[in-house]
Amino acid sequence: MLSRVADSLYWIGRYLERTEHTARLLDVNLALMLDQTPAAAERRWERMQTYLAWQYDGIPQTYALVQALTFDVNNPGSLVSCIGAARENARQVREQISSEMWEQLNRLYLQVKRATMEQLWHEPHEFLHNGLKEGIHLFQGITNATLSHGECWHWLRLGQFIERANATAILLDVHFAEPSGAADAQANYLDWVGLLKSCTAFEAYCNVYTADIRPERIAEFLLLNAESPRSVRFAADQIAISIQAIAANTLGRRGDRVKRLAGRLQASLDYGQVDEIMADGLSGYLASIQQQCQQIHTNVYQTFISYPVETALV
Amino acid sequence: MPDVAPFRQYQLETAYDELLLNPNTPRPHYRLLAERLRELPPDELARRQQAADLAFLNQGITFTVYGRDEGTERIFPYDLLPRILTAKEWDTIERGLAQRVTALNLFLRDIYHEETILKAGIVPRELVYSCRHFSRQMRGVSVPRDRYISIVGTDLIRLPSGQFAVLEDNLRVPSGVSYMLANRLVMKRVFPQLFASYGVRSIDHYGQALLATLRSLAPQGRSDPTIVLLTPGVFNSAYYEHTFLARQMGVELVEGRDLIVHDNVVYMRTTAGLRRVDVIYRRVDDEFIDPLAFRHDSMLGVAGLLNAYRAGNVALANALGTGVADDKAIYAYVPAMIKFYLDQDPILPNVETFLLSDDRQRQHVLHNLDSLVVKAVGESGGYDMLIGPHSTLEQRAQFRDRIIANPRNYIAQPTLALSKAPCFIDGQLEARHVDLRPYILFGDQISIVPGGLTRVALRRGSLVVNSSQGGGSKDTWVLY
Incomplete structure (x- = not known):
């Protein structure tokens, strides 16, 4: 292509x-x-x-x-x-x-x-x-x-899910950064529901955890749930799948680095534990996800799109 | 034609009429169509015209009108009724075009190599050298299989006698073939029974034939050549056609920025790395194709392409520098070329042409501007043109000045009565002027799909059929 x-x-x-x-x-x-x-x-x-x-x-x-x-x-x-x-x-x-x-x-x-x-x-x-x-x-x-679910389709998916992973990480980051307004339980509740609804995840959340809204569970759901198409983990899985498919068409080892970056993001979400992430600081974790998305984007461009001519002569 | 709907407005005039033999009788091959039209309920034609227009709109078969608003997309007006040619008429056209294209190709090879025709004094040397599209860069360059013109769209008109004549040879980047194919698809959808009952020769294989032609140009040793179609990009007026042909052939549609020349080899930048390109069907004009060799401000071309081409590492269709042979002054010499190279008489005649660089001919033309058509030699698309009988005193004065200032740049021809064909206009059939552009491919041999684009001057009385000037088109049927 x-x-x-x-x-x-x-x-x-x-x-x-x-x-x-x-x-x-x-x-x-x-x-x-x-x-x-x-x-x-x-x-x-x-x-x-x-x-x-x-x-x-x-x-x-x-x-x-x-x-x-x-x-x-x-x-x-x-x-x-x-x-x-x-x-x-x-x-x-x-x-x-x-x-x-x-x-x-x-x-x-x-x-x-x-x-x-x-x-x-x-x-x-x-x-x-x-x-x-x-x-x-x-x-x-x-x-x-x-x-056809070939390279063309994977490029569309790659764009879609890099955007989604990044946007969801930002959403979580902004929400969790604010001091929880414990004074007004009602406003607080609406804020958290708002976050879930902004990801069309309110109903899906309730199915897993009931309507008992707790910030830690929300973070777990939006970050680490394997099945919700709106979670960062799901997006990272799709990114890795599409990059594997795209790299499979290239010759030699050109796709290796970008495959590794995508695999690293995927693994960190696959094996992450929400209590550990919260204890280490959610904000730092989310910043790292955004940074990794940026790295994947840059490397995809360097590998497949705007590579220097000298590196690609066969 | 008898005074029945929808023929009430249809009048026979001095021009050759495609439909009528005499005021009361259609020509034999139009009889079935005329009968069917009489039988149709009054609103039926309008309904089918709507269905056809919608089909074009939905498929996005559009061309771009240049203007302020980042390119406005429009549909090319389609007339519902077919233009029908008999097998015998087509046979003459086919032989005539094959003969003409063969001679033009020999001429191009000759003027860029031995110049025998110039030495023999058949074509004046200064006429060739003064042509804007003559390309010094092509002197002594051998092109694959000596094919300079692989894709040609020749404009034919029908004289009052019924004979076809050549009005223009388009040897650079002729367009419109996608409309020929699209018109046929829509026609089959709108008039299936009529189409089936007529026995029309198929044109569906054009994409394959074009691909085979391009494949035949591949450099030696490239047995499975990579072929691409080079487009100026999404803002070009024929962009739809470029995407259409690329899809028909299953080749990549590339822009200049997708191609790189390295060590005189052309590559395209793909996600899997650089891939070598062997044949380029280029829809970019000569002057924009390589900023190193031609216009250095071109953003559409590929730097170094000319050198790769001269080295024989890539084939271009058409070759560079072919515009010299469709210069409207050189056109006047095509019958002489046919005689010189093939020792044959031309099967399709030229239209009488006055060269304004010749003193006597120029005097004649300047005295008769009100009855002649004056055209710039290097233009196409109906630009920079004077139609004497339809012109104002002021326009004629302007052209007189232009001719005197640069006589080599203009030619004149008699105002021709292009033949007329029935068109569906405002609920009635009316006669409108038409021409015919068949598409000729020259690879291993010459092949012409039986048909072409019939262009229609939709404005009453107008002789200008170009899409940029209010023209439309029809499906063209060649019968078995």
Whole structure:
């Protein structure tokens, strides 16, 4: 596969995952704010901005923030920018992906372009939840059903799960870094539920641990659960699988280093114990996960995409 | 045609009519179509036209209109009714094109090597050397199998007599073949019974034939050659066609930045390392293809490609420097080339052409600008062109100045009545001017898929069929 094509596929995966993540954060937080005091809502917005590594340039009112995160084409993290970037990448590899995938992504893009803030403001649930997230899930379903599960598919998956592992680690980090507001048990409860819902993991959590919400269990679930598609461990497994598959096509030992990096991340999550991680400091552990994701990304590029010519002459 | 729907608006004029033999009788090979059209309920045609348009839109069969808005995608208008050619008509076209392409290929080899035709004084030397597309870099370079032009799209028109004539040879990067194939797919979906009852020759094997042609150009010793299609990228107007052909052939679609030249060998950058490339079907113009040899500001090309090509390590289709032979002034000499190289008379005639570098011919043209068509020699796509009878006094004055300033850059031809074919317009059938572009492949031998792109000037009375200027297209049927 051409390196340029791999690059485009990887970023389609990442941008769509990012779109879904941002859309869900907006959806969940707008819903939770209905139950909270204005002060708590303000704190929630600050936290949102930290999650997304983005700082709103102006007076942080809900309307303006939602608009900037959804429709602002000058904000590279807005939904319209992310979907647009995914589509632009797809347009450049149209002969590689299935027609059905292209049509779905195109439809999704046009849907966001046509939407207005007015519509979103009155029916955020309709727009963000049903419109965008379902649209992206449909794209993933179409991808799994119509694209050969070969190298092309693995590049899409690699982008998707590196983005997911990284975003989930940040989410956990921001939540656990704050002093627990024991004074207000109700607000506290909503915060933790909010975290689970931001990962669509609330129902799955309840199935494992009942609705008894405890921070340590949440950390265990979102980090180390082997079966939830939203856990960091699950993402690390998928990253390792896709990298194995991609490296299998290369000659010689070129893929060895990046395979080792992916295997290390996977092993640390496979064999990790939540009590030990908490005792050693969750924040440090999460920082290491983010750093390893970054390393994998850099090495994937050095090995498969933007390698120096001299290293690749056979 | 009898005064029945949907033929009420259909009028026979002086131009050759593809449908009608005389005002009341269709030509024999159109009879079945005419009958079927009369039987259809009134709204049925409109319904099928909608179905066809939707099919194009959904498949994203579009071309890009250059403008401000980062490239706007449009569908190429499709006319519902087929243009039908008999086996006999096609036979003449096929033989004529094979003869012409053979001679043009010999001409290209000759002017870049021995120059016999220039020494014999058949084609004026200064005409060749002054051509913008003449490429000094190609002097003495031997190209694989001596194939300069492997992929050709020749524009034919039908004269009032019914005879086909050549209007233009496109020997650089002719486009439109994807529309020929897409039109056929949609046609089969929209008019299945009519299509089945007619006995139409298949064109579906074009992708395979193109692949075989490219494969035949592979450098010696490369028994399983890697073939790629080089596109200028997603903003090119024909990008859809590039993706379509790459998929049809099962080859990689590459951009300049995907290719690297190392020690005069071309590689593409893949996830599995560098892979050697043997044949490049390039859809990038000569001047942009290698920033070291041609335009140094080109971002679309591959640095060092010309040297790899000269070293014989990679084949290009078409070769570089082929534009000299489709220069509109050189065009006038093609019948003489056929005589010179093949000792044959041309099967398909040229259109009468005045060379404006010649004093006498120029005087004649300047006196008759209002009845002639003037074209720039190196342009395509209907740009920089004057259609005398449809022009204003001001436009003619402008062209007069341009001609006098640079006579070598222009030629003139009589205003031709292109033949007319029935088109479905606003719920009625109306006659519109059409041309025909068959696609010729020259690998081991010459092969032409039976058909081509029939382009239609959709505006009433217009003679311009180019997609960039409001043209559309039709499916073209060649009968057994």
